[in-house]
Amino acid sequence: MNVESDRKLIFVFTGPDGSGRKTVADSVGATLGIAKVLSYATRKPRPGEVNGQDYHFITPELYEQFERAGDFIESISIGGSRYGVRGEDIEQSLRQGGSVYLIVNPEGAQLLKDRYGDQAVRLFIYADRRTVQERQQESGLDAAIVQAKMDQYETAIAYQPNCEHAFENYDLAHTVFDISNTLEHYLQRNLVERD
């Protein structure tokens, strides 16, 4: 009989901003029924973003409170805003369900890898610079925000060799299919034979 082992996985989607990490991750998560662990962010929601869906949008004061309590297993500052993941959210999600996924920048991906070792699987999503820039412009992001993200493009791209897997993202359906297949293998491997 196949039963699920206790070892559940943390799928970490990373790569340059605008490569399609959120779009791809949410689609793969929905396809495979994997729960998302949301980050906390002090930045203001952008048009169309929903609290509790895109991020837990919180005040800098509450963020500091969590930070002082040692709640964040990783926490970064970008452009004057703070972003972090609470360890308890990961642990709780793993306890309640199966494997989980989250979306972070390469710095966060490394911190999660350092913390969780083999339990964390990094999936690097990428596209060429021009495509990434055009997608962000078309999505209606402020030009200054697009510029700030593009300034990080090369640094983010350089992280690819560290990741367990890398996927180019041009044809969305194709990308989601490829990643889902890869993750299926991990999830299958997590089934252990018992008599």
Ligand SMILES: Nc1nc2c(ncn2[C@@H]2O[C@H](COP(=O)(O)OP(=O)(O)O)[C@@H](O)[C@H]2O)c(=O)[nH]1
């Ligand atoms: N390390 C880390 N990165 C995060 C976290 N939450 C979001 N990020 C990433 O930090 C960057 C934040 O920039 P922002 O413009 O707000 O990202 P967006 O929400 O993806 O448009 C993006 O690359 C996010 O994917 C987190 O909790 N930890």
Ligand SMILES: Nc1ncnc2c1ncn2[C@@H]1O[C@H](COP(=O)(O)OP(=O)(O)O)[C@@H](O)[C@H]1O
């Ligand atoms: N394969 C794709 N083809 C065309 N547009 C895409 C593709 N993947 C994502 N996008 C679009 O690119 C933009 C950035 O995607 P998003 O998932 O927000 O990226 P990230 O999370 O890496 O910043 C969004 O407008 C999204 O709809």
